[in-house]
Amino acid sequence: MIRILLADDEHLIRGAMAALLSLEDDLEVVAQAATGAEALATARVVRPDVAVIDLQMPDLDGVSVAQSLATDLPACSTMIVTSHGRPGHLKRALAAGVRGFLPKTVSSDVLATVVRTVHTGGRYVDPALAAEAISAGDSPLTPREADVLELALEGAPIEEIARRASLSPGTVRNYLSSAVGKTGASNRHEAARFARARGWI
Amino acid sequence: MIRILLADDEHLIRGAMAALLSLEDDLEVVAQAATGAEALATARVVRPDVAVIDLQMPDLDGVSVAQSLATDLPACSTMIVTSHGRPGHLKRALAAGVRGFLPKTVSSDVLATVVRTVHTGGRYVDPALAAEAISAGDSPLTPREADVLELALEGAPIEEIARRASLSPGTVRNYLSSAVGKTGASNRHEAARFARARGWI
DNA sequence: TGGCTCGCATGACATCTGTCATGGGGAACT
DNA sequence: AGTTCCCCATGACAGATGTCATGCGAGCCA
Structure with missing residues (x-):
């Protein structure tokens, strides 16, 4: 059983995603959080196997949360889901040790599959976002x-x-x-x- | 049984919301759409009782869809859910005949309740958004x-x-x-x- | 050590922008 | 018919902005 922490500020979405993940036999949503800080605090207590985190949240953004999680709970794999994926975010996320990066446009079985993938140590980045990130190139700004x-x-x-x-x-x-x-x-x-x-x- | 059309460009969210609404005994998601145009076309065929529409979609925005639905299918009640609720949207939406307006931060039972409310001819606007709209006031711009x-x-x-x-x-x-x-x-x-x-x- | 890049700063100049005064035409309301 | 508002436009002026040349010190790399 893979134990999941779900963080998203939109209650409706969070609840819906939880309902959806719970339909899978081998997945279990053990905790939910509405803010970045809450996600961190909760994660330290429940020690989930996988953290599914929304990129945009009121306080800390998903990448910052991922960064803290990577040091606090190395055993926990972090993946990020987002509505508006910008290339820079993907890059920052990967640098922060995020193992999965998905737009919310993917279907639900992809989500479940990726949860399993990152849990077994794999990585998954949405191909469209990856292509975008590559074509956007590195920042020329100092x-x-x-x-x-x-x-x-x-x-x-x-x-x-x-x-x-x-x-x-x-x-x-x-x-x-x-x-x-x-x-x-x-x-x-x-x-x-x-x-x-x-x-x- | 209330027959629902669900429109949201984010597949994950849409699927999750559908899963969630289907948990209710008296609600049934009979159609889904990923774009505004698709939502309109589908609605004309399946004639749902309630249309739950995301505000921001790739082509037409939720309000435009609502407007078309109001003339095409007067029997169908339209409600809008949104991530980033701006006062102007609410005003435009109400003018377009939308009967429900919710941010995605609400809980899932609120969603189900509001679906039932608009189906019986009632109206529901999220109190926080309503307050914001009132405090924002009318546009002073020509x-x-x-x-x-x-x-x-x-x-x-x-x-x-x-x-x-x-x-x-x-x-x-x-x-x-x-x-x-x-x-x-x-x-x-x-x-x-x-x-x-x-x-x- | 000598380049190299970057961070930081100043000064000068041309251009862009924000502000104000002014005015004519049209629509709406009294 | 008069008043008031909005749309559209022009011209003038001060201040903000974009561009360029120039300089100094710190860190990095060969």
């Missing part, structure tokens, strides 16, 4: 460029970005300018959206 | 302001917005300026995000 661009996402003026990044406005402008050049965008907002779509920030 | 702001969402420069809206750049700047004033933002990008969050565009 770490600081990515930082600054991320702060620019919400449309804040440069001065505020500078404050939040503890940089001078001139430096911020340089980074943004460089990022705009690298993305082929015509201004920082477009660049920020572009980088976001690629999962670079 | 139609053209909203148009222009929407085009500004992706971060395009003014000149491109002007071309796409068939306006002069000066006019675009005026609308944006007005919108920025009304939203209390400090630039058009922030204003666009703000308006989007409110469901105004």
Whole structure:
């Protein structure tokens, strides 16, 4: 019997997935969580065999949870399911030791199969997401460029970005300018959206 | 027996919800669809009692589907479930004749209950979403302001917005300026995000 | 040690944007 | 008929932004 921890902030989805996984004879949902923190806390207590975690949750995102789980409970295999899969997430997830990565568009038997796969030490990444990740390529942004661009996402003026990044406005402008050049965008907002779509920030 | 049509682009979610609804004795999922168009076509054939539709789908969004269903199949009650509920959506949905509006954070028995409620002619709107919609208030934007702001969402420069809206750049700047004033933002990008969050565009 | 890249910063310049004043035409309401 | 609002547009000005040249120090690698 494979013991599963299920984490998803959407109660309906979580309950439904639990119902669905429980239909399988060899799978058992032993715990559920609605937030990242809750998932971590619960996992430490119930020590599941497999953790199925939603990528986007109110507090910690799925990748952070996976990272903590990897060190806390090395015996527990983590897999991530997501609605909107961005290439960067996949890369970060794999780096965090995630063994399975699926979009929610897959069918339920795929989910069950992957649970079994990761439990036996295997890996599974959705082919479509993998292809996307490869075609998106590596981020050409330097770490600081990515930082600054991320702060620019919400449309804040440069001065505020500078404050939040503890940089001078001139430096911020340089980074943004460089990022705009690298993305082929015509201004920082477009660049920020572009980088976001690629999962670079 | 209440006959249900289920539409959601996420296969996993759809299957899981179907499994969950089928656990209820008086509910039966008679059809599923992965896109808005598919949902419409299927509904015309199977004539369900209740249509449970996801708000965001690849082609038509849930509200458009609801609108078509309302004229095509007046006997069919439509309800919408969504991950990211924005006030504007709720308003549009109610105007389109939707009888139920739920976030996916609700529990499964609420879903089943609401299916029964709308089937007997009742209405149900998630209290939290309703409160949000009320507090967000009506859009203060004029139609053209909203148009222009929407085009500004992706971060395009003014000149491109002007071309796409068939306006002069000066006019675009005026609308944006007005919108920025009304939203209390400090630039058009922030204003666009703000308006989007409110469901105004 | 000498390049190399990166982080950080400044200054100058051209362009883009936000703001304001102004005005004409049309629709709606009083 | 007058008032008010919205749509559309122009012009002018200040401030924000994008671009470029330039510089210094730190870390990395051959």
